[in-house]
Amino acid sequence: MTEFLEMGGYAKYVWSSFGLTLGVLVANIVVAKQQFRSVLVRLAQRRTNRQGSSDR
Amino acid sequence: MWTWFHKLGSPPHLYRLAEKLAPWLLWVSVAVITIGTYGGLVMAPPDYQQGDGFRIIYVHAPSAWMSMSIYAVMATGSAIGLIWRMKLAFAVAAASAPIGASFTFLALVTGAIWGQPMWGTWWVWDARLTSELILLFIYFGYMALRATFNEVQKADRASAVLAIVGVVNLPIIHYSVVWWNTLHQASTVTKLDNPSISMDMLWPLLFMIMGFNLFYLAVLATRLRSEVLKREHHARWIDKVLNGLLPESKISA
Numbered sequence: 001m002t003e004f005l006e007m008g009g010y011a012k013y014v015w016s017s018f019g020l021t022l023g024v025l026v027a028n029i030v031v032a033k034q035q036f037r038s039v040l041v042r043l044a045q046r047r048t049n050r051q052g053s054s055d056r
Numbered sequence: 057m058w059t060w061f062h063k064l065g066s067p068p069h070l071y072r073l074a075e076k077l078a079p080w081l082l083w084v085s086v087a088v089i090t091i092g093t094y095g096g097l098v099m100a101p102p103d104y105q106q107g108d109g110f111r112i113i114y115v116h117a118p119s120a121w122m123s124m125s126i127y128a129v130m131a132t133g134s135a136i137g138l139i140w141r142m143k144l145a146f147a148v149a150a151a152s153a154p155i156g157a158s159f160t161f162l163a164l165v166t167g168a169i170w171g172q173p174m175w176g177t178w179w180v181w182d183a184r185l186t187s188e189l190i191l192l193f194i195y196f197g198y199m200a201l202r203a204t205f206n207e208v209q210k211a212d213r214a215s216a217v218l219a220i221v222g223v224v225n226l227p228i229i230h231y232s233v234v235w236w237n238t239l240h241q242a243s244t245v246t247k248l249d250n251p252s253i254s255m256d257m258l259w260p261l262l263f264m265i266m267g268f269n270l271f272y273l274a275v276l277a278t279r280l281r282s283e284v285l286k287r288e289h290h291a292r293w294i295d296k297v298l299n300g301l302l303p304e305s306k307i308s309a
Contacts, residue, residue, distance in 0.1 A: 004097075004098070007108040007109070007111070008102060008107040008108035008109070009107070009108075010107060010108045010109035010111075010173060013109060013112060013169050013170065013172065013173050014097075014108060014109065014111050014112060016169055017112045017115050017116065017166040017169050017170065018093070018097070018115055020115075020162065020165060020166065020169075021115040021119070021162060021166065024158050024159075024161070024162050025089075025271060027158070028154075028155060028158055028271075028275045029082070029274075029275060029278075031154070032275050032278040032279045032282075033278060035279065035282050036278055036279075036281055036282045039282045039285050039286060040285070040297075040298065043285060043289050043294060043298060044298050046289065047295065047298060
């Protein structure tokens with residue numbers, strides 16, 4: 001196991017590459033979902049504003 | 057076949073399709089990437105020259121591959137949008153840009169991390185590295201240009217021109233290792249008749265490339281939903297989406 005983690009002396013290079021990749025992939029999902037949610041909220045607000053003004 | 061194609065041009069249909077496919081694409085891509093990572097880190101033998109350091113290829117090469125193929129999708133979507141006035145093609149292009157930029161960033165940084173032990177330097181102004189860096193700047197330029205417009209339709213048209221012009225960079229990246237034989241090694245995999253890599257090293261790489269492609273589609277599906285909503289905010293069917301997904305209490309929160 002230690003041998004595997006040491007990566008033949010290349011540990012810091014191999015693990016930082018894989019770690020960074022994982023980070024970028026997760027960030028892609030998180031940012032895309034956040035953006036979707038904010039677009040939904042914006043549209044919903046716009047709709048309630050529109051309804052509010054038509055009531056008057 | 058044609059009805060299927062026409063349905064793709066219908067915003068609510070594409071929206072629903074993306075909604076249904078996104079979770080499947082994501083979980084299949086996670087599974088394929090996990091298998092590829094296990095194969096690359098555990099099962100593949102160390103390289104005879106680079107030892108275990110070569111394993112960076114399993115994240116570097118697929119990222120570099122995606123950086124270019126996503127750009128190709130973006131430019132194709134932009135061209136279709138301009139020529140046939142298909143707003144959903146623009147939506148695909150706009151949704152792809154940030155994903156492509158993130159893979160370009162990943163290709164550059166993992167390349168630098170790989171370069172340090174193998175070449176003795178993080179960065180050189182080698183043709184491959186420089187053209188890939190330019191690709192990142194084109195992605196940034198595309199997104200920055202879009203951000204300057206308030207109207208989605210204007211952003212679509214202007215950024216599409218940029219995306220199409222930027223296509224010239226793709227063959228430069230691809231052939232850079234052939235045209236200028238500098239530091240970056242030549243391709244190992246794309247010589248299909250005779251790939252210079254052994255099977256037990258190759259299959260995890262193919263899994264990673266396939267997994268990254270599926271992952272792109274998963275993120276694209278989610279981003280595409282946002283882009284469709286932005287373009288269709290006045291449409292009736294959006295009211296249904298909002299009613300179904302967001303009860304009033306959640307909206308105000």
